[in-house]
Amino acid sequence: MKRDALRAVAMFVLIALLPLAGDSYWLRLGTTMLMYGVLAISWNFIGGMAGYPSFASAAFFGLGAYAGAVAQKLGAPMGFAWALAGAAALVFAAALGVALLRLRGHYFAIASLVVAEVLRELVNAATDLTGGGMGLNLPIPRLASIEGQAMFFFYAMLALAALAFAAMLAAMHSRLGFGLRCIQQNESAADMLGVNTTLYKVAAFMLSGVFVGVAGAIYASWVHYIEPPDVFDVLYSVKAIVMVLIGGAGSVFGPLFGAALFLSLEELVWRNYLQVHTGVLGLLIVLLVLFLPKGLISLRRRTA
Amino acid sequence: MSALLELAGVSRAFGGLRALSSVDLAVQRGEVVGLIGPNGAGKTTLVNVVTGVHRATSGRVRFDGEDVTRLRPYQAARRGIARTFQIVQPFSAMTVLENVTAAALFGGAARSIAEARAQAREQLAFVGLEQAADRRAGALTLAMRKRLELAKGLAMRPKLLLLDEVNAGLNAVEMDAALALIRGIAARGVTIVIIEHLMKVVLSLCSRIVVLHHGELIAAGKPSEIVKDARVVQAYLGRRYAEAQPAHG
Structure with missing residues (x-):
């Protein structure tokens, strides 16, 4: 665990130095990568560790984005609004988890998939509070410059990613992580051994929600304007899963590697194949999953 | 007591389908009770009801002076009821040691993972699996997996251990080792x-035998009495065979 923690610290310090090297394009890319990292790490709690294929990331992201945005619209300071978004995602994940985690496998996946759609319709309908389909404008933070703002959101996302990573590392080496691994392999046997499976699964789901909620709120503040189809986009759920699968489900560094690689692919393909970029990206993902089913992390183990 | x-x-x-119908049964502390009966008699259902996998449709289960009828499996496990499965259920991708550590950590009294690991090593030594501690549980032979099940059960520090056909599928040598264990x-x-089909096992281990048939408890007593009981013979071998054996009954 210590070695993993040291490596992680070194990695986050390196990422923190990125603004020295690059221009605003790299800063934007770095911020997005860290946001993807938060999505992937979060999914690893429920999907990688507990083995429950959750598609609820988009729901947590959108909920966090709107909770933060509405709070700021009502006059809350930005930091408070972000914390509130995290709390909202945490409570929502707990309630949702108690209801949905009775289902297993495909049934759970489908049920978690529709949650974002339901939330989107609710946000669409609550026009007074959320602006409905018109979207919501956020106050622009009073910071020195455009560059200063970009820098600020980059470091905010970096801090969040580091926090999520630390939580994942701690969970993996704790009772919770051990219990989740048991659940992932054989839930009824885990139950019989004395693992409170419901509690553990709900805890994993809450951890998979809280950081994504905050990421949604930071994103909202960062882009100043959100609308339901943007933040409740099912692609957030799909990307989280794809990134973890590319990197290596259940592993420590897999989710972050996956996020970095996925974003690089996404950016490269988008720049070079503008017309057919989603098709090319999809093809690449299929190939990766087919030939590296245990993720990039497994390459290192194979050579070692 | x-x-x-x-x-x-x-x-x-x-x-x-009534898998169990109004079964009355008391197991004393320190007893080794054999639960026998033809296939489909409800033996495994009885274990499942005691461990909380299935909830009794009616009736009460008391364990160690406490009503456990409505407990969930993990709660029953923490109160000291451990079981092995008829079809062994290891966490196959984990090592043997991790399997037993999980049992000691969640079902036993261990307060930390390190403490649970130490306890797990003791149990592995007891069942003779310490050599295999670092192997993947899924790669073990059937006989070793049965031992692993026992080690897991023991690591939970149980007051009551329910063994569901731990000897099925073992050869003669392996079985003697299992019996000694x-x-x-x-x-x-x-x-x-x-729970056992093999009468050799039951007769050599148990101080008392109870017999289930079609979900009903039809006989209980010393092994020597049970093998002569007309209803038991009839349940296993049919009415005609029982009637042709005038000495029995």
Whole structure:
């Protein structure tokens, strides 16, 4: 665990130095990568560790984005609004988890998939509070410059990613992580051994929600304007899963590697194949999953 | 002292099928009880009701002076009821040591993962699996997996151990080793209920035998009495065979 923690610290310090090297394009890319990292790490709690294929990331992201945005619209300071978004995602994940985690496998996946759609319709309908389909404008933070703002959101996302990573590392080496691994392999046997499976699964789901909620709120503040189809986009759920699968489900560094690689692919393909970029990206993902089913992390183990 | 495990009028129905119908059973502390009966008699259902996998449709289960009828499996496990499965259920991708560590951590008294690991090593030594501690559980032979099940059960520090056909599929040598192991567990003071088809096992281990047939408890007593009981013979071999044996009954 210590070695993993040291490596992680070194990695986050390196990422923190990125603004020295690059221009605003790299800063934007770095911020997005860290946001993807938060999505992937979060999914690893429920999907990688507990083995429950959750598609609820988009729901947590959108909920966090709107909770933060509405709070700021009502006059809350930005930091408070972000914390509130995290709390909202945490409570929502707990309630949702108690209801949905009775289902297993495909049934759970489908049920978690529709949650974002339901939330989107609710946000669409609550026009007074959320602006409905018109979207919501956020106050622009009073910071020195455009560059200063970009820098600020980059470091905010970096801090969040580091926090999520630390939580994942701690969970993996704790009772919770051990219990989740048991659940992932054989839930009824885990139950019989004395693992409170419901509690553990709900805890994993809450951890998979809280950081994504905050990421949604930071994103909202960062882009100043959100609308339901943007933040409740099912692609957030799909990307989280794809990134973890590319990197290596259940592993420590897999989710972050996956996020970095996925974003690089996404950016490269988008720049070079503008017309057919989603098709090319999809093809690449299929190939990766087919030939590296245990993720990039497994390459290192194979050579070692 | 009151019985460790007490079933009073326990029934369990699956739709129209009554897998257990008003079973009364008391298991005393330190006993080794054999639970026998033809296929489909409800033996495994009884274990599932005691461990909370299935809830009794009616009746009460008391364990160690406490009503456990409505407990969930993990709660029953933490109160000291451990079981092995008829079809072994290891966490296959984990090592043997991790499997037993999980049992000690979640079902036993261990307060930390390190402490649980130490306890797990003791149990592995007891069942003779310490050499295999770092192997993947899924890669073990059947006989070793059965031992692993026992080690997991023991790591939970149980008061009651329910052994569901731990000897099925073993060859003669492996079985003798398994029997010695079960005797060793009983000698530690663990109360054991053993479900078994092999009469050799039951007769050599158990102080008392109870017989289930079509979900009903049809006989209970010393092994020597049970093998002569007309209803038991009839349940296993049919009415005609029982009637042709005038000496029995």
